[in-house]
Amino acid sequence: MRAPSSILPLVLESVSFVAGGRAIVDAISCEIGAGSRTVIVGPNGAGKSVLMRLCHGLLRPTSGRVVWRGVGTAAIGRRQAMVFQRPVMLRRSAIANLEYALALQDVARADRTRLAREAIERVGLGHLAGRSARVLSGGEQQRLAIARAWALRPEVLFLDEPTASLDPTATREIETAIAAIHACGTKIVMTTHNLGQARRLADEIFFLNQGRLAEHAPAERFFTAPATAEAAAFIKGELPWT
Amino acid sequence: MNSLHEAFGQAAALVASGDATLIEIVLLSLRVSLTAVLVAALIGLPIGAAIAVGRFPGRRTLIVVLNALMGLPPVVVGLLVYLLLSRAGPLGALGILFTPTAMVIAQTVLILPIIAALSRQAIEDAWSEYQEQLRSLGAGRLSAAFTLLWDTRFSLLTAVLAGFGRAAAEVGAVMIVGGNIDGVTRVMTTAIALETSKGDLPLALGLGVILISLVLILNAAAYLTKEAAQRRYG
Numbered sequence: 001m002r003a004p005s006s007i008l009p010l011v012l013e014s015v016s017f018v019a020g021g022r023a024i025v026d027a028i029s030c031e032i033g034a035g036s037r038t039v040i041v042g043p044n045g046a047g048k049s050v051l052m053r054l055c056h057g058l059l060r061p062t063s064g065r066v067v068w069r070g071v072g073t074a075a076i077g078r079r080q081a082m083v084f085q086r087p088v089m090l091r092r093s094a095i096a097n098l099e100y101a102l103a104l105q106d107v108a109r110a111d112r113t114r115l116a117r118e119a120i121e122r123v124g125l126g127h128l129a130g131r132s133a134r135v136l137s138g139g140e141q142q143r144l145a146i147a148r149a150w151a152l153r154p155e156v157l158f159l160d161e162p163t164a165s166l167d168p169t170a171t172r173e174i175e176t177a178i179a180a181i182h183a184c185g186t187k188i189v190m191t192t193h194n195l196g197q198a199r200r201l202a203d204e205i206f207f208l209n210q211g212r213l214a215e216h217a218p219a220e221r222f223f224t225a226p227a228t229a230e231a232a233a234f235i236k237g238e239l240p241w242t
Numbered sequence: 243m244n245s246l247h248e249a250f251g252q253a254a255a256l257v258a259s260g261d262a263t264l265i266e267i268v269l270l271s272l273r274v275s276l277t278a279v280l281v282a283a284l285i286g287l288p289i290g291a292a293i294a295v296g297r298f299p300g301r302r303t304l305i306v307v308l309n310a311l312m313g314l315p316p317v318v319v320g321l322l323v324y325l326l327l328s329r330a331g332p333l334g335a336l337g338i339l340f341t342p343t344a345m346v347i348a349q350t351v352l353i354l355p356i357i358a359a360l361s362r363q364a365i366e367d368a369w370s371e372y373q374e375q376l377r378s379l380g381a382g383r384l385s386a387a388f389t390l391l392w393d394t395r396f397s398l399l400t401a402v403l404a405g406f407g408r409a410a411a412e413v414g415a416v417m418i419v420g421g422n423i424d425g426v427t428r429v430m431t432t433a434i435a436l437e438t439s440k441g442d443l444p445l446a447l448g449l450g451v452i453l454i455s456l457v458l459i460l461n462a463a464a465y466l467t468k469e470a471a472q473r474r475y476g
Contacts, residue, residue: 058374078380088375091393091475100389104380134476148379 007070007079007155008034008187010055015064017050024050026211027064037178037188039198039219042208043234048191049085049160051208055189056082056158078105081154085161087145089133094144095120097133101148119151120144123177139170146177150186157181159190163197175200195235199223207231249447256448263425268452271429274342274416275409278349279357283402286354290361290401291387295369305362311355316348320418323348327419340421345429348415353405360401361394368394396468396475403464410457 010032017025025047032038032055040048053059054066057080090097098116107115120129123143128136133144142162149157159178163171178201182188192198198205202219207230215222215231226232256264293304325331327339327347338344368390376386391398413431420427422436430453437446 053374056378058377082378084375084378088372090389091395101379104385132475135474 006034007068008032009069010156011067011069012055013065013067015051015054015061015066017047017054017059018062023211025054025061028211028213029064030206030213030216031069032187032189034187036203037182037190037201038204038206039202040189040191040206040208041193041195041198041234042214044193045210046208047211048193048208052082052158052160052189052191056080058082078152079154080156080158081149081152082158082160083142083145083149083162085164087141089136089141089144091132091134093130094125094133094136095129097144098148098151102151105152115151115153119147122150122180123147124173137170139166139173142166142170142174143177146174146181150177150181154186156187156189159188161191161193163192163194171197207234209234245443245447248444250451252444252448253451256445257452264449264452266425267428267430267433267449268456270342270427271410271431271453272456274345274429275349275406277346278353278409279402279406281346281350282354282357282405285350286357286405287361287391287398287401288387289354289358290363291365291391293358293362294365295383295387295390297383305359308355308359308362312359314352314355315414316352316412317414317418319352320348320415323351323415323419339419340423340427342420342427344419345416345427348419349409349412352412352415353408356408357401357405360404361398364394364397364401365390368397396472399464399468403461406460407457410453 012028012030012032014027014029015025016023016027028051040051042048050059054061057066090100092100095116098119099112102112102115103109117126117129120126123146125140125143125147128140133141136144146159146162162178163174166174175197178188178190188201190201192201199219202222205215205217205219205222206213207215207217207222207226207228209230215226215228217227222231223235226235293301293308323344324339326333327336327344328334329339338347365387369386372386372390372393376389381389411431413435416422416427416429417432417435420429420432422428422432428436430449434446434449434453437443437449
Protein backbone atom coordinates (compact mmCIF):
# COMPACT_ATOMS: atom_id res chain seq x y z
CA MET A 1 0.00 0.00 0.00
CA ARG A 2 2.89 2.37 0.72
CA ALA A 3 3.84 4.84 -1.90
CA PRO A 4 7.49 4.50 -2.87
CA SER A 5 8.22 7.87 -1.27
CA SER A 6 6.91 6.97 2.19
CA ILE A 7 7.89 9.28 5.05
CA LEU A 8 7.79 6.36 7.47
CA PRO A 9 9.27 4.97 9.61
CA LEU A 10 9.07 7.57 12.35
CA VAL A 11 11.96 7.20 14.74
CA LEU A 12 12.15 8.64 18.25
CA GLU A 13 15.67 8.89 19.62
CA SER A 14 15.70 9.22 23.39
CA VAL A 15 12.93 11.83 23.30
CA SER A 16 12.13 13.68 26.51
CA PHE A 17 9.69 16.48 27.19
CA VAL A 18 10.05 18.38 30.43
CA ALA A 19 7.49 20.87 31.71
CA GLY A 20 7.52 22.48 35.12
CA GLY A 21 10.54 20.45 36.14
CA ARG A 22 8.72 17.16 35.52
CA ALA A 23 9.60 14.77 32.70
CA ILE A 24 6.23 14.16 31.09
CA VAL A 25 7.88 12.07 28.41
CA ASP A 26 11.04 10.43 29.70
CA ALA A 27 13.73 9.27 27.26
CA ILE A 28 11.52 7.31 24.87
CA SER A 29 13.20 5.58 21.95
CA CYS A 30 11.12 3.68 19.46
CA GLU A 31 10.30 3.21 15.81
CA ILE A 32 6.84 3.50 14.30
CA GLY A 33 6.68 1.67 11.00
CA ALA A 34 4.30 1.73 8.07
CA GLY A 35 1.12 -0.25 7.68
CA SER A 36 -0.04 -1.40 11.08
CA ARG A 37 -2.35 0.35 13.50
CA THR A 38 -0.30 1.54 16.44
CA VAL A 39 -2.21 2.19 19.64
CA ILE A 40 -0.62 3.97 22.58
CA VAL A 41 -2.21 2.95 25.87
CA GLY A 42 -1.54 3.85 29.44
CA PRO A 43 -3.18 5.41 32.49
CA ASN A 44 -4.10 9.09 32.68
CA GLY A 45 -1.03 11.26 32.96
CA ALA A 46 1.24 8.65 31.39
CA GLY A 47 2.26 11.12 28.69
CA LYS A 48 0.25 9.67 25.79
CA SER A 49 -1.06 12.98 24.45
CA VAL A 50 2.29 14.72 24.80
CA LEU A 51 4.04 11.87 23.00
CA MET A 52 1.56 12.16 20.17
CA ARG A 53 2.08 15.93 19.92
CA LEU A 54 5.83 15.37 19.82
CA CYS A 55 5.38 12.90 16.94
CA HIS A 56 3.02 15.25 15.08
CA GLY A 57 5.38 18.18 15.56
CA LEU A 58 3.14 20.39 17.71
CA LEU A 59 5.67 20.16 20.53
CA ARG A 60 9.44 20.19 20.34
CA PRO A 61 11.26 17.65 22.50
CA THR A 62 13.31 19.07 25.37
CA SER A 63 15.98 16.59 24.42
CA GLY A 64 16.30 13.83 21.86
CA ARG A 65 15.10 13.79 18.27
CA VAL A 66 11.96 12.95 16.33
CA VAL A 67 13.01 11.84 12.85
CA TRP A 68 11.02 10.81 9.83
CA ARG A 69 13.33 8.24 8.29
CA GLY A 70 11.53 7.69 5.02
CA VAL A 71 12.41 9.28 1.74
CA GLY A 72 10.58 12.25 0.30
CA THR A 73 10.40 14.01 3.63
CA ALA A 74 10.44 17.52 2.18
CA ALA A 75 6.89 18.31 3.21
CA ILE A 76 6.29 16.28 6.35
CA GLY A 77 3.52 18.57 7.55
CA ARG A 78 1.35 17.79 4.57
CA ARG A 79 1.68 14.06 4.86
CA GLN A 80 0.44 13.66 8.40
CA ALA A 81 -2.74 14.85 10.08
CA MET A 82 -4.12 14.78 13.58
CA VAL A 83 -7.53 14.40 15.18
CA PHE A 84 -7.85 15.80 18.69
CA GLN A 85 -9.93 14.68 21.63
CA ARG A 86 -12.09 17.78 21.25
CA PRO A 87 -12.49 18.76 17.63
CA VAL A 88 -12.23 22.48 16.93
CA MET A 89 -14.60 23.50 14.18
CA LEU A 90 -14.73 26.90 12.56
CA ARG A 91 -17.91 28.98 12.47
CA ARG A 92 -18.84 27.97 8.97
CA SER A 93 -20.58 25.06 7.31
CA ALA A 94 -19.38 21.49 7.78
CA ILE A 95 -18.19 21.21 4.20
CA ALA A 96 -16.51 24.63 4.38
CA ASN A 97 -14.45 23.37 7.31
CA LEU A 98 -13.08 20.62 5.08
CA GLU A 99 -12.46 23.02 2.23
CA TYR A 100 -10.63 25.34 4.63
CA ALA A 101 -8.19 22.58 5.57
CA LEU A 102 -7.60 21.78 1.89
CA ALA A 103 -7.07 25.44 1.06
CA LEU A 104 -4.36 25.65 3.73
CA GLN A 105 -2.57 22.87 1.86
CA ASP A 106 -2.80 24.84 -1.40
CA VAL A 107 -5.19 22.40 -3.02
CA ALA A 108 -6.71 23.92 -6.16
CA ARG A 109 -10.22 25.29 -5.70
CA ALA A 110 -11.89 22.82 -8.04
CA ASP A 111 -10.26 19.84 -6.31
CA ARG A 112 -11.20 21.16 -2.86
CA THR A 113 -14.91 20.85 -3.51
CA ARG A 114 -14.54 17.32 -4.84
CA LEU A 115 -12.19 16.06 -2.09
CA ALA A 116 -14.27 17.66 0.67
CA ARG A 117 -17.44 16.15 -0.72
CA GLU A 118 -15.85 12.69 -0.96
CA ALA A 119 -14.52 12.85 2.59
CA ILE A 120 -17.76 14.05 4.15
CA GLU A 121 -19.73 11.31 2.36
CA ARG A 122 -17.19 8.77 3.56
CA VAL A 123 -18.00 9.45 7.22
CA GLY A 124 -21.73 9.51 6.51
CA LEU A 125 -22.29 13.22 7.05
CA GLY A 126 -23.14 14.17 3.48
CA HIS A 127 -26.66 15.18 4.49
CA LEU A 128 -25.27 17.69 7.01
CA ALA A 129 -22.70 19.27 4.67
CA GLY A 130 -24.46 22.63 4.59
CA ARG A 131 -25.15 22.76 8.34
CA SER A 132 -22.95 24.94 10.50
CA ALA A 133 -20.20 22.74 11.96
CA ARG A 134 -20.47 24.14 15.48
CA VAL A 135 -24.10 23.18 15.94
CA LEU A 136 -23.48 19.50 15.15
CA SER A 137 -23.42 16.97 18.01
CA GLY A 138 -20.13 15.95 19.62
CA GLY A 139 -20.05 12.67 17.72
CA GLU A 140 -20.85 14.35 14.41
CA GLN A 141 -18.16 16.96 14.99
CA GLN A 142 -15.61 14.26 15.70
CA ARG A 143 -16.58 12.40 12.51
CA LEU A 144 -16.27 15.69 10.68
CA ALA A 145 -12.81 16.15 12.21
CA ILE A 146 -11.86 12.71 10.90
CA ALA A 147 -13.24 13.61 7.48
CA ARG A 148 -11.24 16.85 7.58
CA ALA A 149 -8.05 14.97 8.37
CA TRP A 150 -8.82 12.36 5.77
CA ALA A 151 -9.59 14.85 3.03
CA LEU A 152 -5.91 15.80 3.21
CA ARG A 153 -5.02 12.23 2.20
CA PRO A 154 -2.38 11.93 4.92
CA GLU A 155 0.07 9.09 4.98
CA VAL A 156 -0.04 9.03 8.77
CA LEU A 157 -3.09 9.89 10.85
CA PHE A 158 -2.64 10.65 14.56
CA LEU A 159 -5.72 10.41 16.77
CA ASP A 160 -5.58 11.58 20.39
CA GLU A 161 -8.31 9.92 22.46
CA PRO A 162 -10.76 10.47 19.62
CA THR A 163 -13.70 8.89 21.45
CA ALA A 164 -12.97 9.90 25.03
CA SER A 165 -15.93 12.25 25.31
CA LEU A 166 -18.39 10.31 23.15
CA ASP A 167 -21.21 7.86 23.82
CA PRO A 168 -21.00 4.20 22.66
CA THR A 169 -22.89 4.76 19.40
CA ALA A 170 -20.71 7.67 18.37
CA THR A 171 -17.64 5.71 19.47
CA ARG A 172 -18.61 2.84 17.16
CA GLU A 173 -19.05 5.23 14.24
CA ILE A 174 -15.63 6.73 14.87
CA GLU A 175 -14.02 3.30 15.07
CA THR A 176 -15.67 2.34 11.77
CA ALA A 177 -14.31 5.49 10.16
CA ILE A 178 -10.82 4.79 11.50
CA ALA A 179 -10.94 1.25 10.14
CA ALA A 180 -12.02 2.57 6.74
CA ILE A 181 -9.16 5.05 6.65
CA HIS A 182 -6.68 2.34 7.58
CA ALA A 183 -8.11 0.11 4.86
CA CYS A 184 -7.26 2.85 2.36
CA GLY A 185 -3.60 2.55 3.32
CA THR A 186 -3.20 5.27 5.92
CA LYS A 187 -0.99 4.53 8.89
CA ILE A 188 -2.98 4.92 12.12
CA VAL A 189 -1.39 6.06 15.38
CA MET A 190 -3.85 6.64 18.18
CA THR A 191 -4.00 6.95 21.95
CA THR A 192 -6.71 5.59 24.14
CA HIS A 193 -7.23 4.70 27.77
CA ASN A 194 -10.06 2.41 26.74
CA LEU A 195 -8.64 -1.13 26.62
CA GLY A 196 -11.66 -2.49 24.80
CA GLN A 197 -11.02 -0.01 22.01
CA ALA A 198 -7.32 -0.89 21.98
CA ARG A 199 -8.21 -4.56 21.60
CA ARG A 200 -10.59 -3.81 18.74
CA LEU A 201 -8.27 -1.53 16.79
CA ALA A 202 -4.65 -2.26 17.61
CA ASP A 203 -2.10 -4.22 15.65
CA GLU A 204 0.69 -3.16 17.95
CA ILE A 205 0.64 -1.61 21.40
CA PHE A 206 2.87 0.98 23.00
CA PHE A 207 2.30 0.88 26.74
CA LEU A 208 3.25 4.12 28.46
CA ASN A 209 3.60 4.48 32.18
CA GLN A 210 4.79 7.63 33.98
CA GLY A 211 6.39 9.03 30.87
CA ARG A 212 8.34 5.93 29.99
CA LEU A 213 7.73 3.38 27.27
CA ALA A 214 7.17 0.39 29.52
CA GLU A 215 6.28 -2.11 26.83
CA HIS A 216 6.06 -2.35 23.05
CA ALA A 217 4.49 -5.49 21.67
CA PRO A 218 2.12 -6.89 19.06
CA ALA A 219 -1.43 -6.38 20.32
CA GLU A 220 -2.25 -10.04 20.76
CA ARG A 221 0.84 -10.77 22.82
CA PHE A 222 0.36 -7.62 24.89
CA PHE A 223 -3.13 -8.60 25.94
CA THR A 224 -2.50 -12.33 26.47
CA ALA A 225 1.04 -12.31 27.81
CA PRO A 226 2.22 -8.87 28.90
CA ALA A 227 5.93 -8.83 29.57
CA THR A 228 5.95 -6.38 32.46
CA ALA A 229 4.14 -6.42 35.76
CA GLU A 230 2.94 -2.84 35.17
CA ALA A 231 1.27 -3.80 31.92
CA ALA A 232 -0.26 -6.90 33.43
CA ALA A 233 -1.66 -4.80 36.26
CA PHE A 234 -2.97 -2.18 33.83
CA ILE A 235 -4.75 -4.83 31.78
CA LYS A 236 -6.27 -6.41 34.86
CA GLY A 237 -7.50 -2.99 35.86
CA GLU A 238 -5.45 -3.06 39.01
CA LEU A 239 -3.80 0.28 38.90
CA PRO A 240 -1.11 0.47 41.57
CA TRP A 241 -0.35 4.08 40.68
CA THR A 242 -3.83 5.42 41.41
CA MET B 243 -38.62 65.15 37.44
CA ASN B 244 -40.55 67.97 35.92
CA SER B 245 -37.77 68.94 33.56
CA LEU B 246 -37.22 65.31 32.59
CA HIS B 247 -40.88 65.01 31.76
CA GLU B 248 -40.63 68.20 29.79
CA ALA B 249 -37.53 66.91 28.05
CA PHE B 250 -39.29 63.85 26.71
CA GLY B 251 -42.12 66.05 25.54
CA GLN B 252 -39.63 68.33 23.87
CA ALA B 253 -37.79 65.41 22.29
CA ALA B 254 -41.01 63.99 20.94
CA ALA B 255 -42.04 67.40 19.64
CA LEU B 256 -38.62 67.89 18.06
CA VAL B 257 -38.72 64.56 16.29
CA ALA B 258 -42.33 65.05 15.25
CA SER B 259 -41.62 68.51 13.85
CA GLY B 260 -38.96 67.06 11.55
CA ASP B 261 -36.96 70.21 12.15
CA ALA B 262 -34.35 70.55 9.41
CA THR B 263 -31.60 71.81 11.73
CA LEU B 264 -32.19 68.95 14.13
CA ILE B 265 -32.05 66.38 11.35
CA GLU B 266 -28.86 67.95 10.10
CA ILE B 267 -27.28 67.72 13.56
CA VAL B 268 -28.37 64.12 14.05
CA LEU B 269 -27.15 63.06 10.61
CA LEU B 270 -23.79 64.76 11.09
CA SER B 271 -23.38 63.03 14.47
CA LEU B 272 -24.09 59.66 12.87
CA ARG B 273 -21.87 60.37 9.88
CA VAL B 274 -18.89 61.42 11.96
CA SER B 275 -19.14 58.64 14.54
CA LEU B 276 -19.94 55.85 12.08
CA THR B 277 -17.08 56.88 9.80
CA ALA B 278 -14.74 56.95 12.79
CA VAL B 279 -15.92 53.48 13.83
CA LEU B 280 -15.41 52.15 10.31
CA VAL B 281 -11.88 53.50 10.05
CA ALA B 282 -10.97 52.46 13.59
CA ALA B 283 -12.31 48.94 12.97
CA LEU B 284 -10.38 48.59 9.71
CA ILE B 285 -7.17 49.48 11.54
CA GLY B 286 -7.93 48.23 15.05
CA LEU B 287 -9.20 44.71 14.31
CA PRO B 288 -6.07 43.62 12.42
CA ILE B 289 -3.92 45.18 15.15
CA GLY B 290 -5.87 43.25 17.78
CA ALA B 291 -5.45 40.03 15.81
CA ALA B 292 -1.75 40.62 15.25
CA ILE B 293 -1.10 41.18 18.95
CA ALA B 294 -3.28 38.20 19.88
CA VAL B 295 -1.39 35.63 17.79
CA GLY B 296 1.97 37.39 17.48
CA ARG B 297 5.10 36.67 19.48
CA PHE B 298 7.45 39.64 19.67
CA PRO B 299 9.47 41.48 22.29
CA GLY B 300 7.49 44.10 24.18
CA ARG B 301 4.19 42.36 23.53
CA ARG B 302 3.07 42.42 27.16
CA THR B 303 3.99 46.07 27.53
CA LEU B 304 2.05 46.85 24.37
CA ILE B 305 -1.03 45.08 25.74
CA VAL B 306 -0.86 47.04 29.00
CA VAL B 307 -0.43 50.33 27.13
CA LEU B 308 -3.28 49.52 24.76
CA ASN B 309 -5.57 48.62 27.65
CA ALA B 310 -4.64 51.88 29.39
CA LEU B 311 -5.31 53.88 26.22
CA MET B 312 -8.93 52.72 26.35
CA GLY B 313 -9.37 55.38 28.98
CA LEU B 314 -7.92 58.22 26.90
CA PRO B 315 -9.64 61.49 27.88
CA PRO B 316 -11.45 62.86 24.81
CA VAL B 317 -10.30 66.44 25.52
CA VAL B 318 -6.68 65.32 25.46
CA VAL B 319 -7.19 63.52 22.15
CA GLY B 320 -8.94 66.63 20.86
CA LEU B 321 -6.05 68.79 21.95
CA LEU B 322 -3.44 66.54 20.33
CA VAL B 323 -5.34 66.35 17.04
CA TYR B 324 -5.88 70.12 17.26
CA LEU B 325 -2.11 70.67 17.58
CA LEU B 326 -1.52 68.36 14.60
CA LEU B 327 -4.08 70.06 12.40
CA SER B 328 -3.72 73.70 13.46
CA ARG B 329 -2.19 76.00 10.93
CA ALA B 330 1.24 75.86 12.62
CA GLY B 331 1.01 72.11 13.16
CA PRO B 332 2.63 69.37 11.05
CA LEU B 333 -0.61 68.68 9.17
CA GLY B 334 -1.75 72.32 9.11
CA ALA B 335 -1.35 72.53 5.35
CA LEU B 336 -4.31 70.20 4.90
CA GLY B 337 -6.59 72.93 6.20
CA ILE B 338 -9.06 70.49 7.74
CA LEU B 339 -9.30 71.91 11.26
CA PHE B 340 -12.91 72.76 12.18
CA THR B 341 -14.30 70.37 9.56
CA PRO B 342 -16.14 67.06 10.01
CA THR B 343 -12.99 65.33 8.71
CA ALA B 344 -11.03 66.60 11.70
CA MET B 345 -13.78 65.29 13.98
CA VAL B 346 -13.59 61.88 12.33
CA ILE B 347 -9.82 61.82 12.87
CA ALA B 348 -10.14 62.75 16.54
CA GLN B 349 -12.81 60.13 17.22
CA THR B 350 -10.86 57.49 15.31
CA VAL B 351 -7.82 58.13 17.51
CA LEU B 352 -10.03 57.99 20.57
CA ILE B 353 -11.69 54.64 19.85
CA LEU B 354 -8.90 52.84 18.03
CA PRO B 355 -7.39 51.56 21.32
CA ILE B 356 -10.81 50.40 22.50
CA ILE B 357 -11.44 48.32 19.39
CA ALA B 358 -7.88 47.00 19.25
CA ALA B 359 -7.72 46.10 22.95
CA LEU B 360 -11.14 44.42 23.11
CA SER B 361 -10.60 42.51 19.88
CA ARG B 362 -7.13 41.43 21.07
CA GLN B 363 -8.74 39.87 24.12
CA ALA B 364 -11.49 38.10 22.17
CA ILE B 365 -9.11 36.77 19.51
CA GLU B 366 -6.53 35.65 22.05
CA ASP B 367 -9.18 33.63 23.89
CA ALA B 368 -10.18 31.96 20.63
CA TRP B 369 -6.52 31.40 19.71
CA SER B 370 -5.91 29.37 22.85
CA GLU B 371 -8.80 27.14 21.83
CA TYR B 372 -7.91 26.89 18.11
CA GLN B 373 -4.13 27.02 18.19
CA GLU B 374 -3.25 23.32 18.09
CA GLN B 375 -5.90 22.54 15.51
CA LEU B 376 -4.90 25.38 13.19
CA ARG B 377 -1.21 24.60 13.50
CA SER B 378 -1.92 20.93 12.85
CA LEU B 379 -3.77 21.90 9.67
CA GLY B 380 -0.74 23.87 8.59
CA ALA B 381 -1.86 27.44 9.24
CA GLY B 382 0.91 29.98 9.83
CA ARG B 383 0.36 32.87 12.22
CA LEU B 384 -0.77 35.23 9.48
CA SER B 385 -3.45 32.97 8.06
CA ALA B 386 -4.45 31.98 11.61
CA ALA B 387 -4.98 35.67 12.39
CA PHE B 388 -7.33 36.10 9.44
CA THR B 389 -9.16 32.87 10.27
CA LEU B 390 -9.66 34.02 13.86
CA LEU B 391 -10.84 37.49 12.80
CA TRP B 392 -13.61 35.86 10.80
CA ASP B 393 -14.40 33.16 13.33
CA THR B 394 -14.77 35.56 16.26
CA ARG B 395 -16.84 38.02 14.21
CA PHE B 396 -19.76 37.97 16.66
CA SER B 397 -17.55 38.84 19.62
CA LEU B 398 -15.78 41.50 17.58
CA LEU B 399 -19.13 43.14 16.88
CA THR B 400 -19.31 43.92 20.61
CA ALA B 401 -15.85 45.50 20.50
CA VAL B 402 -16.88 47.68 17.55
CA LEU B 403 -20.10 48.68 19.30
CA ALA B 404 -18.16 49.71 22.38
CA GLY B 405 -16.13 51.95 20.11
CA PHE B 406 -19.25 53.42 18.57
CA GLY B 407 -20.78 54.09 21.97
CA ARG B 408 -17.67 55.94 23.04
CA ALA B 409 -17.51 57.98 19.81
CA ALA B 410 -21.18 58.95 19.80
CA ALA B 411 -21.12 59.97 23.46
CA GLU B 412 -17.94 62.02 23.64
CA VAL B 413 -17.99 65.80 23.46
CA GLY B 414 -14.48 66.96 24.32
CA ALA B 415 -12.66 65.90 21.17
CA VAL B 416 -15.23 67.03 18.60
CA MET B 417 -15.70 70.30 20.44
CA ILE B 418 -12.01 71.17 20.22
CA VAL B 419 -11.27 70.08 16.65
CA GLY B 420 -14.74 70.79 15.24
CA GLY B 421 -15.48 74.06 16.98
CA ASN B 422 -19.25 73.42 17.24
CA ILE B 423 -19.94 75.64 14.22
CA ASP B 424 -23.65 75.88 13.51
CA GLY B 425 -24.51 74.02 10.31
CA VAL B 426 -20.95 72.79 9.77
CA THR B 427 -19.56 70.91 12.73
CA ARG B 428 -22.36 70.98 15.29
CA VAL B 429 -23.24 67.48 16.47
CA MET B 430 -25.62 66.27 19.16
CA THR B 431 -23.16 66.27 22.04
CA THR B 432 -21.77 69.72 21.30
CA ALA B 433 -25.29 71.06 20.79
CA ILE B 434 -26.29 69.64 24.15
CA ALA B 435 -23.30 71.32 25.80
CA LEU B 436 -24.17 74.62 24.11
CA GLU B 437 -27.89 74.55 24.94
CA THR B 438 -27.09 73.66 28.55
CA SER B 439 -24.77 76.63 28.90
CA LYS B 440 -27.41 78.85 27.31
CA GLY B 441 -29.93 77.60 29.85
CA ASP B 442 -32.24 75.81 27.39
CA LEU B 443 -32.37 72.65 29.47
CA PRO B 444 -35.43 71.07 27.83
CA LEU B 445 -33.87 71.34 24.38
CA ALA B 446 -30.56 69.97 25.71
CA LEU B 447 -32.35 67.09 27.41
CA GLY B 448 -34.44 66.51 24.31
CA LEU B 449 -31.30 66.12 22.24
CA GLY B 450 -29.95 63.82 24.93
CA VAL B 451 -32.99 61.60 24.69
CA ILE B 452 -32.60 61.38 20.92
CA LEU B 453 -28.92 60.53 21.26
CA ILE B 454 -29.53 57.78 23.79
CA SER B 455 -32.40 56.39 21.71
CA LEU B 456 -30.21 56.19 18.61
CA VAL B 457 -27.44 54.38 20.47
CA LEU B 458 -30.03 52.05 21.98
CA ILE B 459 -31.60 51.25 18.61
CA LEU B 460 -28.22 50.56 17.02
CA ASN B 461 -27.19 48.28 19.88
CA ALA B 462 -30.49 46.44 19.85
CA ALA B 463 -30.18 45.84 16.11
CA ALA B 464 -26.62 44.61 16.51
CA TYR B 465 -27.55 42.38 19.42
CA LEU B 466 -30.42 40.77 17.56
CA THR B 467 -28.23 40.21 14.51
CA LYS B 468 -25.55 38.66 16.69
CA GLU B 469 -28.03 36.44 18.48
CA ALA B 470 -29.59 35.18 15.26
CA ALA B 471 -26.19 34.54 13.73
CA GLN B 472 -24.97 32.74 16.83
CA ARG B 473 -27.99 30.48 16.83
CA ARG B 474 -27.22 29.60 13.24
CA TYR B 475 -23.44 29.21 13.48
CA GLY B 476 -22.97 28.16 17.11
